[in-house]
Amino acid sequence: MTILIISTCSEKLSEREFVTPISKIVGAANQKILHYTECTEQNIFEFEKILICGTSLQDNSYQKDIDKFKMILTNFEKPILGICSGMQILCTIFGDKIIKNLEIGMVDIETLEKNSLCKGNFQAYSIHNNSVGNLVHFTILAQSETSIQVIKHKTKNIFGVSFHPEVRNESIIENFLSI
Amino acid sequence: MKLAVLFSGGKDSYLALQYASVDHKISCLLTLESEKEDSWMFHTPAIEWTKLQAKAMKIDHLISKTSGVKEEELDDLGSIIESSISKYSIEGIVTGALASVYQSTRIQKICNDLGLWCFNPLWQMPQKQLLQELLSNKVESIITGIAAEPFDDTWLGRCIDSECVDDLMSLESRYRINPAGEGGEIESFVLNAPLFHKSVRIIESKKYYSNFSGRLEIKKALLI
Numbered sequence: 001m002t003i004l005i006i007s008t009c010s011e012k013l014s015e016r017e018f019v020t021p022i023s024k025i026v027g028a029a030n031q032k033i034l035h036y037t038e039c040t041e042q043n044i045f046e047f048e049k050i051l052i053c054g055t056s057l058q059d060n061s062y063q064k065d066i067d068k069f070k071m072i073l074t075n076f077e078k079p080i081l082g083i084c085s086g087m088q089i090l091c092t093i094f095g096d097k098i099i100k101n102l103e104i105g106m107v108d109i110e111t112l113e114k115n116s117l118c119k120g121n122f123q124a125y126s127i128h129n130n131s132v133g134n135l136v137h138f139t140i141l142a143q144s145e146t147s148i149q150v151i152k153h154k155t156k157n158i159f160g161v162s163f164h165p166e167v168r169n170e171s172i173i174e175n176f177l178s179i
Numbered sequence: 180m181k182l183a184v185l186f187s188g189g190k191d192s193y194l195a196l197q198y199a200s201v202d203h204k205i206s207c208l209l210t211l212e213s214e215k216e217d218s219w220m221f222h223t224p225a226i227e228w229t230k231l232q233a234k235a236m237k238i239d240h241l242i243s244k245t246s247g248v249k250e251e252e253l254d255d256l257g258s259i260i261e262s263s264i265s266k267y268s269i270e271g272i273v274t275g276a277l278a279s280v281y282q283s284t285r286i287q288k289i290c291n292d293l294g295l296w297c298f299n300p301l302w303q304m305p306q307k308q309l310l311q312e313l314l315s316n317k318v319e320s321i322i323t324g325i326a327a328e329p330f331d332d333t334w335l336g337r338c339i340d341s342e343c344v345d346d347l348m349s350l351e352s353r354y355r356i357n358p359a360g361e362g363g364e365i366e367s368f369v370l371n372a373p374l375f376h377k378s379v380r381i382i383e384s385k386k387y388y389s390n391f392s393g394r395l396e397i398k399k400a401l402l403i
Contacts, residue, residue, distance in 0.1 A: 011180070011202075011296070013201075013298050016198065017298065017299045017302040020304075021303035056296055056298070058291075058295070058296045102291075106280060127287055166303060167303065
């Protein structure tokens with residue numbers, strides 16, 4: 001099984017922080033890392049799963065390329081997990097909206113619905129200026145006091161987490177890889 | 180991008196600086212000299228000698244004092260970052276944060292409030308890998324602080340070479356220490372590295388040690 005890890009970082013230096021830790025959890029033997037600008041609808045089809053990584057707080061450049069993500073990902077029928085900016089991208093390509101939402105640090109999260117990624121109450125590390133809201137195409141699986149934290153597309157195996165599971169919640173990535 | 184590096188003089192902040200310098204202009208180093216030895220945020224041993232390291236790397240250096248009182252030192256950090264914006268028009272900060280959510284969260288908040296990028300190139304790096312990257316990058320550093328069993332005074336001033344890394348790794352399982360010192364078990368000081376034009380030579384130093392805790396005070400050092 002080969003996993004595609006997609007970077008959304010506009011600065012290469014940020015990949016050490018937002019992509020490398022996820023790559024380590026996935027394991028070097030069965031993965032490929034591509035920046036989203038290197039992805040095409042054709043070259044992502046060979047992969048069994050896709051992880052879309054987050055990026056720095058000041059980095060919003062991915063929001064200008066939503067059409068590109070839509071073109072690449074819309075017909076991919078296998079599981080996808082979007083982390084932070086990755087979650088925002090997934091919501092946007094299906095028609096839901098990005099909203100302003102600042103969270104920096106550990107947040108308390110409550111699981112609302114039984115799911116494959118998380119259970120119970122837990123703490124997670126968040127750094128984002130934006131999140132998603134008023135979801136039409138996704139179900140909320142977990143939330144914090146101030147924002148939506150874990151979502152799943154209503155009909156597809158497409159998941160999003162607003163926090164960074166590579167910090168203190170590696171099991172969420174492992175659970176996604178086991179789907 | 181013009182960046183400032185939060186620089187303690189130790190191995191982590193140096194390595195972060197080296198990674199950041201690949202694609203970015205390092206406008207200055209920022210150092211806070213804590214008046215408390217057990218600062219929540221800032222590495223302390225040999226901090227006054229960071230000016231010699233900055234000179235060795237030919238990078239401008241801003242240094243200021245901080246009380247070392249929890250949370251108050253964040254105001255001092257904000258002030259020195261603001262000075263670097265005024266003086267160098269920096270667009271981002273680089274830190275050597277590895278795993279501390281406490282440190283990372285606070286620096287991210289300050290950067291966000293000031294509209295700066297925050298880069299943490301060592302973030303979540305396994306400690307064994309960090310030690311190996313120091314060796315593969317030919318970073319010459321010594322141990323200047325210890326604070327855990329079973330460290331005795333022979334560790335103070337010890338060069339972090341491959342033998343030392345092996346010893347640190349072997350202590351991990353026996354004593355549950357973080358081999359790269361992420362929990363404050365060891366503090367380090369870089370003497371020479373790829374970005375150094377000259378190396379730091381310690382001429383005179385003194386060890387202070389008691390009950391698995393100690394520091395190496397550098398009394399005299401020069402560039403060669």
